[in-house]
Amino acid sequence: MCTASPSQQAFYNTPDIFRDDWMNAYYSAHTLDDFRFVYVGAAGTFTPLHRDVYTSYSWSTNVSGRKRWWLFPPEQTPLLLRKGGEEHLETVYDVRDVDPAQFPQFVRAQPVIIEQGPGETIFVPSGWYHQVVNLTDCISINHNWCNAVNLPSLYESMCAKVTEVEHSLYDVRQLLSQASANTPNPDAWKAEWVAIVQDVVEKDAGWHWATFWRMVHHALSLAMGRNCPINPDLWPSTPRELMPPIDFIKTRVRGCFEDFLKRPQREVEFILELGKVLGDVSALL
Template sequence: MMGIEICGKIDKVNGKGLSYKEFVERYMEKNKPVVLTGLMDDWKACSDWVDENGQPNLSFFSTHFGKSRVQSPSFAISDSYHKKQNCSTKEFTDQKRVEMSVSEFIDQWCKEPIQEHGLSSNNGLTDKSVLYLKDWHFVKEYLNYTAYSTPHFVCDDWLNLYLDSYRMHRDPDSYQEKDEISCSDYRFVYMGAKGSWTPLHADVFRSYSWSANVCGKKQWFLLPPSQSHLVFDRNMKACIYNIFDDISEYLFPGFKKATWLECIQEQNEIIFVPSGWYHQVHNLDDTVSINHNWFNSYNLCWVLDLMLRDYNEAKEYIEDIRDICDDFEGLCQRNLAANTGMNFYDFFIFLARFSLANSVVLDTLARDAENIAGIGSISPIIQQLVQNLSSIQKIALKMKFLECFSGDQGFMLDLVETHKNPKFSKLCYSLIRTCESIHNRQVLSFCSKTVATQDSRTSIVIQNFCDAVSSPQDLVKYIDTVLTEHTSIESSE
């Protein structure tokens, strides 16, 4: 098709007939994409955001959300200018950006002769610009408007649970209230006319993503991670921008060997895009979609692997100034945060806080299992919490050899103080609600008092271990202590 080889389609599965366990085993663990149907019937967005003709209800957006101003890079222009650029040039690896209000965006959209746009003889690009609203942090901006509920298959979302309580960056020098690096969350609304599109890319942090079509139709082209090297140049530095360009065989010698999966995503369908899958997406109709990036115990290794690659690249780039730099490692970490979205210190603090939250909930449920028994078995929740801690421990074991943790970093996570912080209580509540959704068990009422009063006997584990975690090695030992304590509780029952 159009110069690329399509080797297969993506499964479409009725989500109502699929269990969470089946989703994990068939798709999440295998890192395999799937389209899920039947999960959006009760979404408010599917009625409010769609008019009687099945088109985006642009007047509703203008009336209710029109004053929203979305900072760059939330609006992108798809145009033939980029098509003419050398795909190996870094400047053109993303679409041109502008800033405007939602009302201004919709006014511009209504002026466009949308019938001229589309994936057609010009490989999805026209001589006329097509605006595409991207990366609108709708959930954060409109907390009192519940447009949708996250399907339980994809709600084990450590990234957004954490960002609802904490910022990702610990370095105040790299923090800005509205910059993309200090991103408030990774839950977005996309809106685009027929013909708008997203260039070839793999998702931020090499996270999972899910995308729900509230209205419209998308065409997806996906490349398995095992073939990702085929869309990079011979130096493995620059990625192809548009797979339908006239690609130079000299610059990209492996491109013609790539074999793609293709998918037409219809209205009210949700696509799960696993870690490391490069994809390019075209809107075949006027489209509104909801998109999340997320990671959990099943793809943490992808996040660390990307950070290691980006760190080594950033370090190599400035190696010649090491001898004259007062804080070379600090500079490497700042560059890593700027390029990747977080650095090793940020990731470590995230892992430590999330470990503590899992240990608090695990301790509470394990010790009170007998009292909670009336609601059904909680062993699936306990097993999930243990798996979460074990997966974090594996990542921490890999991180302890990193140069940035070889000496005194000058920071630590005080576990006792963290445990007392209301932000941490919020994280624990969110984790409990996630477990409830996944396993269809109501346990929050049994845990709320413990979490709210910081009365968990996990504090005993904390104090028996140490008062702070300041390195991946500390975190490994802490998780060992928690899991050993959990085993002893199970043995005594």
């Protein structure tokens, strides 16, 4: 018999193969948010073609109903893009209704198409575009997640996002740099510029560099058995045997860490909390 009150009872458990999840472990321990979702949709509704946030993995279990999935491996991404809009990654919206004049390459795409029944779970690999149609009324549970394996892909995707935001705010950069040109500290604008870019990145996708590195620090601490805040009601600690060897984890983190320190943007010099968390990560590496 279960003695927990209804509000404390988990109504499902995350399957072991999806438990090495750095995003939900971190968010459950440190924030009021997470990357766990319930999808409820009537027959005929659909989720348009997309790639999950920052190329995270997702898994999705159908509690009831049937869904049809179209999945495109990353090497087919160029075939999904609008003609002439390549740099904005503007893709097809609904794979069942594509205008060949606007998306001339799409006819060559060869998606994996599957039907998911009640009680069945699907794993969506990193960076795969996908579309989902509810064939009947559906309820499903879905997590976005990452770990040491897809961390480099998330890191690259964060870099690309920051560059995209920088380009779109180029006029703001000009205004800031011109305003401080004849002042005693002509470089003063750079800190403000970096802060504005990070703020927009966070508003767009829910996290920025400081969050990314805090999550990495949290995961590394847990994998190394260090004392670290957790919220066991929301995310019980992941058994060590469900994680890869620590050398593998450190190698993956080190690759991103070394690259981050070489970034021309030098965010680490302008955002105080970044310097602090990177110091903490470095101490564990």
